Amino acid sequence: MSARNYPYIIPEPCKHLVDYKLKHGLKGYTLIRDLLKCSPHGRTMIDKSKSEMPRCSFCSGYYGRFFMCLICSSVTCCITPESNHTLLHSESVGGHQIAVDMERAELYCCVCCDQVYDPEFDKAVMGKHLMVLPRSGNGLVGGGQMRLSKRKRLDFGCDLDSKSVKRMVLRRKQRSKSSLPVGLRGLNNLGNTCFMNSVLQALLHAPPLRNYFLNDMHNHESCRNSSVGRLCLPCDMDVIFSAVFSGEKTPYSPAKFLYSWWQHSENLASYEQQDAHEFFISMLDRIHEKLGKANPAVKENGDCQCIAHRVFSGLLRSDVTCTSCGFTSSTYDPCIDISLDLNTSTSFATDLASKPSKPNETLVASSLAGCLDLFTRPEKMGSDQKLYCDNCHEKQDALKQMSIKNLPLVLCLHIKRFEHSPIRKMSRKIDRHLQFPFSLDMRPYLSSSIVKKRFGNRIFSFEGEESDVSTEFEVFAVVTHSGMLESGHYVTYLRLRNQWYKCDDAWITEVDDEVVRAAQCYLIFYVQKVFHPKGSEDLSCQPMSSPADLFVPIAGCC
Amino acid sequence: MSMPKENDMSSDFEQLSFDVFRDLLDSIIVDVASESHRIARLGLDRNLDKEEEELRLSAEARARASDPSQSGEANAKYVVDIFGQTHPPVASEIFNCMNCGRSIMAGRFAPHLEKCMGKGRKARPRTTRSTTAAQNRS
Numbered sequence A: 001m002s003a004r005n006y007p008y009i010i011p012e013p014c015k016h017l018v019d020y021k022l023k024h025g026l027k028g029y030t031l032i033r034d035l036l037k038c039s040p041h042g043r044t045m046i047d048k049s050k051s052e053m054p055r056c057s058f059c060s061g062y063y064g065r066f067f068m069c070l071i072c073s074s075v076t077c078c079i080t081p082e083s084n085h086t087l088l089h090s091e092s093v094g095g096h097q098i099a100v101d102m103e104r105a106e107l108y109c110c111v112c113c114d115q116v117y118d119p120e121f122d123k124a125v126m127g128k129h130l131m132v133l134p135r136s137g138n139g140l141v142g143g144g145q146m147r148l149s150k151r152k153r154l155d156f157g158c159d160l161d162s163k164s165v166k167r168m169v170l171r172r173k174q175r176s177k178s179s180l181p182v183g184l185r186g187l188n189n190l191g192n193t194c195f196m197n198s199v200l201q202a203l204l205h206a207p208p209l210r211n212y213f214l215n216d217m218h219n220h221e222s223c224r225n226s227s228v229g230r231l232c233l234p235c236d237m238d239v240i241f242s243a244v245f246s247g248e249k250t251p252y253s254p255a256k257f258l259y260s261w262w263q264h265s266e267n268l269a270s271y272e273q274q275d276a277h278e279f280f281i282s283m284l285d286r287i288h289e290k291l292g293k294a295n296p297a298v299k300e301n302g303d304c305q306c307i308a309h310r311v312f313s314g315l316l317r318s319d320v321t322c323t324s325c326g327f328t329s330s331t332y333d334p335c336i337d338i339s340l341d342l343n344t345s346t347s348f349a350t351d352l353a354s355k356p357s358k359p360n361e362t363l364v365a366s367s368l369a370g371c372l373d374l375f376t377r378p379e380k381m382g383s384d385q386k387l388y389c390d391n392c393h394e395k396q397d398a399l400k401q402m403s404i405k406n407l408p409l410v411l412c413l414h415i416k417r418f419e420h421s422p423i424r425k426m427s428r429k430i431d432r433h434l435q436f437p438f439s440l441d442m443r444p445y446l447s448s449s450i451v452k453k454r455f456g457n458r459i460f461s462f463e464g465e466e467s468d469v470s471t472e473f474e475v476f477a478v479v480t481h482s483g484m485l486e487s488g489h490y491v492t493y494l495r496l497r498n499q500w501y502k503c504d505d506a507w508i509t510e511v512d513d514e515v516v517r518a519a520q521c522y523l524i525f526y527v528q529k530v531f532h533p534k535g536s537e538d539l540s541c542q543p544m545s546s547p548a549d550l551f552v553p554i555a556g557c558c
Numbered sequence B: 001m002s003m004p005k006e007n008d009m010s011s012d013f014e015q016l017s018f019d020v021f022r023d024l025l026d027s028i029i030v031d032v033a034s035e036s037h038r039i040a041r042l043g044l045d046r047n048l049d050k051e052e053e054e055l056r057l058s059a060e061a062r063a064r065a066s067d068p069s070q071s072g073e074a075n076a077k078y079v080v081d082i083f084g085q086t087h088p089p090v091a092s093e094i095f096n097c098m099n100c101g102r103s104i105m106a107g108r109f110a111p112h113l114e115k116c117m118g119k120g121r122k123a124r125p126r127t128t129r130s131t132t133a134a135q136n137r138s
Helices: A015-024 A027-035 A085-092 A119-132 A163-173 A194-204 A207-214 A233-244 A255-264 A276-291 A307-312 A348-353 A368-375 A447-454 A513-518 A547-551 B009-041 B048-065 B106-116 B129-137
Strands: A003-005 A008-010 A036-038 A044-046 A065-069 A075-078 A098-101 A106-109 A114-116 A314-322 A328-335 A338-340 A387-389 A394-396 A398-406 A410-415 A418-421 A426-429 A439-441 A472-483 A488-496 A499-504 A507-511 A521-528 B094-096 B103-105
Touching: A015 A027, A015 A098, A015 A106, A027 A036, A027 A119, A036 A119, A044 A119, A065 A085, A065 B009, A075 A085, A085 A098, A114 B009, A194 A233, A194 A255, A194 A276, A194 A472, A194 A488, A194 A499, A194 A521, A207 A233, A207 A307, A207 A410, A233 A255, A233 A276, A255 A276, A255 B106, A276 A307, A276 A521, A307 A410, A314 A387, A338 A368, A398 A447, A488 A513, A499 A513, A513 B048, B103 B106
Parallel strands: A338 A410
Antiparallel strands: A003 A008, A036 A044, A065 A075, A065 A098, A098 A106, A106 A114, A314 A328, A314 A398, A387 A394, A410 A521, A418 A426, A439 A472, A472 A488, A472 A521, A488 A499, A499 A507, B094 B103
């Protein structure tokens, strides 16, 4: 039985720790805290610099792992289980059972011979960091100027809700006897437009975006822009949504959409293969242009309320830490998607599928978790990139680390497969396979998790930290690329009602999970679990809702 | 601990440097052990089982996909879709171009539109004898 302090599980203390706390309270912790030294990298240890080299009180040795008794402060060494003077100390002096690892500031129970944990000890350790680090907060607090986005987990507005959409769609569905999910319709390739079709398919099935348009939140017939003949990409999107969700089976030609998009984006208007990610960004830009300023009643925290931002916008945090004094400055930048470099390190997972009979096959695989770890890894900035530290008042070597402050409703992960080398004036495609999960928990990549990790994962709550943020996502669309850089083909896989569908321009077919897992992903679209529990959310299910349920977010169906 | 060789200065240094290295390495190993222990005890790696399962499924899928005995996705363009339809490789739907009004086949719409709108590398304003003649006159 352990206490929960999300996301931690606080392990139950051993009876030796309990006994110690009863007799000595927090005295020992405070003593240790005063002896601690904090490194600019977030490490905590007992300060050895002001005194002589610690030597074991039993053997006078200075090798091995050192422990300091919490009660009498005597120092003992532990080299091997046979040469464990720390254990000897606890056996020779009654009641001296808890010690602290001097190099790591971790509690150790001499009787259990194991590292033990106490939130009050961690609090003392973190207290030291807060005392010692330059400037208040310093990465531990959410950042002064940053207005905390109070977006609660389920507060996404009823226009993005599925219930009313279900009712409307159900009416249409009842006419056709098809058992296939609604919204499946091929898109004709108009001439090298698979990059466009693939992204459209993903957007057509992004639950909040789909609900927005199907709830008639931007009606192309009543839009002010269209009535005066102005270009309006949201209107063109509305037309596509209506067409694709109409129940018609013959493939749809998004010709008018292409025409509008080319009128908007001069530089991208040409008959040649293009990048799907570029198209995706361009589309969201155009939607924002038209709908971003339309609503003057912007929320007090300054977030744009256009549908593109409401659905896709997240917030990234970048921490730059001085390696000399530990001073960290944090900046926040909104983002519409996250572009990830492929991690190229060998993973242990390759052993699972290793077939000695196939020596030529590239068994080294990358994983999405690996890419996200790479993205949030502390990076040493080169010595030619020394930054001016406000605390040291001079240029110093620095560490940079990215993390995610706010997660969007729909998370688009872009895998950087196209490498452009300005030196060699060449571009190449990285074909390496990337493993990606169907269910993704983004918690380890949140700013709160990253900062905690930096300080050793101490049990501690940071100011302004939201513990009930939903971090679980489900994949609903994968845009894949096959072929070469200059001549390739995009295909989108959609996950509806826990079944995958391959959308290859006009051809929609059913495929197994493993086809999707083996495909070469380029853009992966995840949606918050609330919208898509285990991929079973579907508009064609019977919504047995009463009017009172209108504003309750859907929890799933059937 | 090994006995230092009294007569050999260089092997003293060798021994010392070996000891220092070993001590550093041991310390780093304990660092990793201590960090992992904390992560495991505090339940920060709860998703490990799920992650391993996903990795396994992915590896299996890749193995099956590269198996030549599988029929695979052969020729995707001659397949029957979920509605039981087949489609020609080049989309044959015909509609009117919204720029010039001409009847265009869907699969050729993009190249047509490019020229029609005067955009892209391939579109060039055409010089005919009458346009050059007009220029010469003015």
